[in-house]
Amino acid sequence: MWKEFKEFAMRGNVVDLAVGVIIGGAFGKIVSSLVNDIIMPLIGLLLGGIDFSGLSLKFGDAVVKYGMFIQKVVDFLIIAFSLFLFVKALNKLYHRIKKEEEVKDTEPTLTKEEELLMEIRDLLKQQREVQ
Numbered sequence: 001m002w003k004e005f006k007e008f009a010m011r012g013n014v015v016d017l018a019v020g021v022i023i024g025g026a027f028g029k030i031v032s033s034l035v036n037d038i039i040m041p042l043i044g045l046l047l048g049g050i051d052f053s054g055l056s057l058k059f060g061d062a063v064v065k066y067g068m069f070i071q072k073v074v075d076f077l078i079i080a081f082s083l084f085l086f087v088k089a090l091n092k093l094y095h096r097i098k099k100e101e102e103v104k105d106t107e108p109t110l111t112k113e114e115e116l117l118m119e120i121r122d123l124l125k126q127q128r129e130v131q
Helices: 002-009 012-046 066-105 112-130
Strands: 057-059 062-064
Touching: 012 066
Parallel strands: none
Antiparallel strands: 057 062
16 A cells, blocks of 8 residues: 555656645735735725725624635736736647647658759769779
């Protein structure tokens, strides 16, 4: 059982996923700071000095913090858009590399003239070798 777990844990996909989760967590913190410390204060300033994080409604003892919800939605949208741009750039790079490999793999097709010239060249080489 330990051997199977070790094989599973050391597969490339699992390690890649772990690295992605760790980087995603760090990226999420950066974006959260961007939203909380830069974007939301600017939006609040544009809307007349409103601080979204403090917006709430009270229903008896319950407090509904809808301002925090707005902030989290903006946070999510920025993260999703950033990831969209990143994946789009990676796909573009991948397709460019793939296309370059396909071009390298295909041999150029020769025209009839080029084939005849190559045959003549080969015949001349054979004649020189005979002499």
